[in-house]
Amino acid sequence: MTFTYNNVYVQDTATVAGPYEKQGPLKKYYDKTLKDLYYNEKSFEKAEIKMVKESLSLLRKKTGLNRKEIDIILGGDLLNQITATTYGAINSSKCFLGLYGACSTIVEAMILGSVLIDSKKVRNAIATTSSHNTAAEKQFRNPTEYGAPKPDTATFTATGSASILLTNEQTDIKVESSTIGQIIDLGQNDSNNMGQVMAPAAIDTIKRHLKDLNRSPDYYDLIVTGDLGKYGKEIVKEYMLKEYNLDLSKNYNDCGVMLYDLEKQKECLAGGSGPVCSALVSFGYIYHEMKKKNLKKVLIVATGALFSPTMIYQKENIYSIANAISLEVV
């Protein structure tokens, strides 16, 4: 389902990135970086909550808005009961909606925020998300210190929190359109190869977005997927070309690949993942490059593996989803 918007603009973004992301090539685009995974807190979960608080307060500082002037916060994260967002967003806005779309959450939040602004229900909306490498590892996989060997196709959950303020007042960058994805099941069940699990969702959403708006991939200066990693990225390129004759070789990249220096940072394996992976790249690198007008039209396709450890043990497949949002320089 594709929507276009008339009066939704990006006012500003705020990014807090973790220690591994700090070593990556996009370091200079982040507002704040952490020295370690604890962020002076006692637990990883509390560190994630603190990052959400920090990114929201940075956004308030940058835009000069106080808590009462922000109409709504929309957001979510990977922890059970979307803990980081709910605990982090307390007392930050007039109202709040918690969302879950795994790693696609940020675009889900931006789409809902844009719809609310476009329909004149609210004046502004913050979309926020976060993830934490070891907090996610503890929840979804083995204990954090266990360190069981993983194949090269596994992805590395990014640490950080990122927020964006959408508004009805005109700025340089507008939210042009968005496509809401559908839940995809292509019989994939390898949790150590999430790129392969999520690539069909990305393929489906990109293709439908282009078809609905009657565009070719060349329309965009950059198309990014959320967190497919280096293997998933190649699958998307090959499938799009082979099956739909859509050539993505010139202007397509994946946020998981862009977030880290995969040659040097061997621990990151196939690339970054987690809700904040696409958010850090989009609100850090892409936003700043759009401000400088180096990029004019960008399609962000956040991919999410709707992964439940319980259902994997009960021999079910991993479902996936991808949501796309298009930003344009006015």
Place this chain on the structure above:
Amino acid sequence: MYEIKIIANTINGDNMTKEKYEKVSSHHKAKIPKLKNALIAFISGGFIGLLGEGIIELLCLNFHLSRSTSGTIMIVIIIFVASLSTALGFFDKLVTKLKCGLLIPITGFAHSMTSAALDYKNEGPIYGIGANIFKLAGSVILYGIISAWLFAMIRYLLGGVI
């Protein structure tokens, strides 16, 4: 049982099928150096065994202990060293390098318990450490006991001594 036909995008009639998709995705798989990993695990695991045997010999010769007492003390030492290195944060890095050679011997068992305990220490001694310390090791203990019982029974039925 319901049958799931694995086709994505049926609403739009695009027929992205599992077969078609896997044909493309099979071109982009990571190569896992299984033989190399097995060899590294064989050597590193063997080295742990050698280390254990060395400790036993040392205890037998220097402290004039029996072999079985030395064996028990050796296990305590190895478990202590493994748990300590988990707590100091470098066991997981060694595992990434030395593969399952460190996870299969008693070092891996100690590591699985210490790492789980560390993970849940913030949730307190009862709901945290107590409830989660056997998160990974529980399976080893349960099936260890069952298989010990099973093999003891076989041995007993074959007329051996337990």
